[in-house]
Amino acid sequence: MEKTLQNILGEIRRTNAPLAPDALDRIIRARNREVAGPVRYVAKKKLLPFYQEVKEHRSERWRTWGVSPAEEALLVRTLQVKPRRTASGVATVTVLTKPWPCSSACLYCPNDVRMPKSYLHDEPACQRAERNWFDPYLQVTARLRTLHQMGHVTDKVELIVLGGTWSDYPEAYQIWYMHELFRALNDMSCETTVERESETRRTQYRDAGIACERDDLANWAAEAQAHVTAGDASYNETVRSLYACGTRADNALLHSRSTDRNAASIDAPPCSAAADDTQGAAFEPFALDNLQGSASDSGWAAAARWQTATFSQLEALQRENESAEHRCVGLVVETRPDVVTPKRLATLRRLGCTKLQMGIQSLDERILAANHRGIGVDRMQQAFELARIFGFKTHAHFMTNLLGATPESDAADYRRMVEHPAFKPDEIKLYPCALVDGTELVAHWRDGSWRPYTEQELVNLLAEDMLVTPPFTRISRMIRDISAHDIMTGNKKVNLRQLVDLELSKRPQSVQEIRSREIAFGAAANDELSLSEIAYETTNTREVFLQWVAPGNRIAGFLRLSMPNADYVGAHAADLPIDAGEAMIREVHVYGRVAGLHQGGENAQHRGLGRMLIERACDIARENGYTAINVISAIGTRGYYRKQGFADNGLYQQRSL
Template sequence: MEKTLHNILGEIRRTNAPLAPDALDRIIRARNREVAGPVRYVAKKKLLPFYQEAKEHRPEHWRTWGVSPAEEALLVRTLQVKPRRTASGVATVTVLTKPWPCSSACLYCPNDVRMPKSYLHDEPACQRAERNWFDPYLQVTARLRTLHQMGHVTDKVELIVLGGTWSDYPEAYQIWYMHELFRALNDMGCETAVERESETRRKQYRDAGIACERDDLANWAAEAQARVTAGDASYNETVRNLYACGTHVDGNGWVAAAQWQTATFPQLEALQRKNESTEHRCVGLVVETRPDAVTPKRLAMLRRLGCTKLQMGIQSLDERILAANHRGIGVDRMQQAFEFARIFGFKTHAHFMTNLLGATPEGDAADYRRMVEHPAFKPDEVKLYPCALVDGTGLVAHWRDGSWRPYTEQELVNLLAEDVLVTPPFTRISRMIRDISAHDIMTGNKKVNLRQLVDLELAKRSEPVQEIRSREIAFGAAANDELSLSEVAYETTNTHEVFLQWVAPGNRIAGFLRLSMPNADYIDAHVTALPIDAGEAMIREVHVYGRVAGLHQGGENAQHRGLGRMLIERACDIARENGYTAINVISAIGTRGYYRKQGFTDNGLYQQRSL
């Protein structure tokens, strides 16, 4: 391994550039031929962890290699695994809450009793959660270690908390969960502290008798899962018994766990203040919820917890489709949820499903167009994916009697391509598939490269794509003088929005800002429930793209070039020109210091700057 690294460093020193994949592969293959064994001696994914281990644990030996900081940066670029993971400017870490009864019973939703409602234990993030007893601290530290070993900068972290409806969980658990997320980020600067705390937690869960190994969990849940799949028991009653949700069950390890899974707001706020200046900062915090759970009181609670974005299960805006699939939420309530979320400053991330019971490709296309164009909705982000048929769901009976069928691959690709083309420039389509294993899908799309197939279809059509993800500058680069500032204004039912974007040649996007200017009439009508006053505008998001750069470092591509500051100044000008006297920002905990430097002061749930 060491000889391979020296060969790679020699080539980097010769070219003064990161190695192309084919050049790296040639060096690795040549080394493996020298060693000549029955298996590969060197693999790319092992090289960077070997280098990191030598630097951390054998520093005197590592120094003999004579690696300069510039050479190390090029080496990391060369050996980085899955570079797309941080190409959008932040390191994303997804965690799951423990299983809990769900306030709904949708026809298409999986009923895996080992998971929160709608998730399956074979999904990658679910596997990580289960191995770590759904403990937020263990999930975050394990994931950040893995990303570090893959060569990713993890100074700026977006935390995504999945697990059904967040507000269904007890308030004490919600506070504790967030407390542990921030504790994990704060501890990551000290490997010894992380390992000591992690081992303490593992012992607690083991002593409580809670399993975390795949086979043990399969045996533990087998009988209960069979009853749910057969329809002899409900998901909710089964999960309530297995995890002692809200009740005391003698001998249940989750009862013991609940005793230490508590924290107070003062404890949480102390960790949040610390996170403002730690090595690993939270620059975004996302929770998953249902539109009918979105209320001013709950949104205020989410802001205290540090949240900045909401994922909401919309699925459809067709009342007939919603009723047929037992969604239990009307379109009027969905509109109210979007309005409340916008006025509180949250980014809105809508889940939208095609191919539900009663749907057609033509109807789905019209339904999606309504969501992205109607002033009541216009989400900032969308998860757009086809319904997957999973055993144990109510949809199985409709498949068997012929009242539901999966779209063909071509129908699905054509539909998703049409959806992409009508998506406006201020909306990002973050995903097109769920991470459901092929063996869990009874029928329908099983291709993990569905988005690639859609992109190929779009290339044939030669029509411009405006949605954000397709235009992200990612690994590209553009000089500041190549960028132009574009402003896209649009109306919602309760705000005037302006999407400011730095655009590079080829319509690539290098950064953007979401400015929201609430309608005075809406503020007056809801004044007692809102945390803002009339005359206050809101910055709902600032994002600069490019490979993640470390905090306080000159980064590559668009980050750390003043683009965010210029977006903020322009947003302040626009708000002032429209008669607003102050501007708020829904800052994440780890970005508070940045906004203070831009003239904002702490002001309750937000930071504010006078205009």
């Protein structure tokens, strides 16, 4: 390893530049040929962790290498793994909440009792969560250490909290979960603290008897799947009802079907020490962790008693994170539009949330009904209006190929979402429906009432969707991380977006959506950038999308300015955290390779682009008669906005105009 690193450093010193992939590969292959044996001795992914380990724990040896800061930066660039992970300007960390019942029963949704509703245990983020007992502290610290070993800057972190419907969890658990996310970020400055705290937490779970819980659930899930595959419809319905809205009696049935160690009927354990009566009676999959004992001995019930925190404790950690080495610059939660209310949005702001992922799936009432969605378009519109007026970024989940849809109806449905003033989301996950065994959609596939689109139908549809997506919207993903072996039929290609891009390259129209235009690893001088402004109307605001555009229509940064309609604010004044005459900055984002805090960026970051966007947004709001402007700042960006003239003001930061 050391010899290989010396060879790489020698080439870097000669060229004064990071090595191209082929040049690095030549050095690694040459070193492997020098080492006898059938196994490859050196691999790229091992080199940077080895370098970091020597530097951090064998400093005298590292000093003999004579690596200057400039050379180290080039070395990290050369050895970085999966550079796209931080190409959007932040390090994204995805975490999952613990399995929990869902009040919906959508036709296509998987029911893996080991995971939160709709997730499968072999999805990458799910595997990481399961290995860490779904604990937020353990998930964040483990992921950040991995990203660091891969060569990524991790001091600006966007936290994405997945797990079905966030608001369905007890509030005490919600506060504790966020408390642990911020504690993890704050502790990352000291590896010793992280190791000590992580081992303490792991010991807590083991002492509660949860160490082998995953094996028990895996056995039960396998048994349940066998019944479903055999066509046992009644068993499938039992599984669905247990997961969706189980009762005390249901839990006894689950217990008896989960193990040969049949026991007497048991009551479901409380889902949380602070759960209300409804939540306490609901079935919680984690009751299975201690199948030989009584519900009162349940390890997860015991864990729930210490999985609590107060808002004052959370807010203390948030204040600490404002100046921490690893700061939260965005916090996303996943929810359903039918549970979006002013009260819940206010709570989300106190928790530190800045973006909402909402499961829309379709705006066709006929399709929604056929797929048992249980949410109407009117309720979805209310959710978007509330999210916008509260300043949240809106991230819609949209699905093609649902039961009853055709490529033509899907195209019209998508166009409605991106063009209708009630919606116009900021970001979209555009998924094809995947057929997963155990879902009710399987019966429709077998009787011929549903079929997956062919690859060409799907690619053409997604290409059309891309072309009608406006320049203020970002399509973040086109496929779920569902393993191919879990998909019974239909698209199993993980490079679906690449296929869509290939199709688009054959068409004369240009794509305007954000992700396709991100500057990523490119660079553009400030004098090459032009400021473009795109204004559009929604049902309750006037929006202005300000973007820095580089040659080739690449986007280097943007700001979302929202100017609420006075009539809407007046009609809903009792429920809103803003007053008439207040505009809102809903997002500021500068692209390019992540630049460390207080460091100059080699691409677009830390060159004053964000500050100039803010000043222009203030001018526009002032010109339109607004007297103040709010910003929905993340915890880790509060200090930045104070420098731009904003003062803390309740759920937001505000600047007088």
